[in-house]
Amino acid sequence: MRPPYLLLDIDGVLIPFPDAAGSAPATHARHDVVPTGRSADNPVTVWLDPDHGPMLMDVIHTGLVTPIWCTSWRQDAATLIGPLLGLPPLPHVDLPRPQITTSHPNGYLWKRDYVDAWLADAPAVWIDDDFSGLDHAWAAGRTAMGTPTLLVQPDPRHGLQPEHLTEVTTWVSQLPRARVA
Numbered sequence: 135m136r137p138p139y140l141l142l143d144i145d146g147v148l149i150p151f152p153d154a155a156g157s158a159p160a161t162h163a164r165h166d167v168v169p170t171g172r173s174a175d176n177p178v179t180v181w182l183d184p185d186h187g188p189m190l191m192d193v194i195h196t197g198l199v200t201p202i203w204c205t206s207w208r209q210d211a212a213t214l215i216g217p218l219l220g221l222p223p224l225p226h227v228d229l230p231r232p233q234i235t236t237s238h239p240n241g242y243l244w245k246r247d248y249v250d251a252w253l254a255d256a257p258a259v260w261i262d263d264d265f266s267g268l269d270h271a272w273a274a275g276r277t278a279m280g281t282p283t284l285l286v287q288p289d290p291r292h293g294l295q296p297e298h299l300t301e302v303t304t305w306v307s308q309l310p311r312a313r314v315a
């Protein structure tokens with residue numbers, strides 16, 4: 135079996151949602167970035183945990199997964215967010231910009247149909263804070279059909295924790311490996 139994709143969300147995963155008092159976790163550092171399409175005098179403030187870079191690199195260096203951004207930051211993930219964490223430029227799923235007012239317009243995560251088409255029959259572990267029950271059912275269905283699929287869902291107020299990546303590496307390690315010719 136080829137290495138599964140590791141699909142990585144940003145908002146609610148690497149950038150936690152502020153708590154009720156409007157604060158980010160003390161572990162996170164403030165950065166101002168200018169997303170594509172915004173003017174330089176109108177930056178967006180983001181909060182990032184500098185430990186996340188090395189944590190993710192430890193997983194990437196295992197060679198057991200193929201990392202790819204899957205976020206509404208789209209190409210800005212690789213050019214703006216990744217470098218702030220010391221990550222190499224990773225490819226991204228080219229998500230569209232649907233006119234939606236909820237992240238679950240059909241009861242499941244809006245990204246999922248695009249991810250499903252993009253993955254085809256590739257195994258995947260997907261880290262996102264916003265899965266619904268239907269997304270978990272989708273993952274279970276893929277797995278049952280022989281395409282191992284794991285959803286990892288951080289709490290968006292705390293974001294990615296070390297145990298989430300332990301879950302990823304533990305899951306990947308027990309998958310059947312590609313036979314080396």
Ligand SMILES: [Mg+2]
Nearest residue numbers: 143145146263
């Ligand atoms: Mg998110």
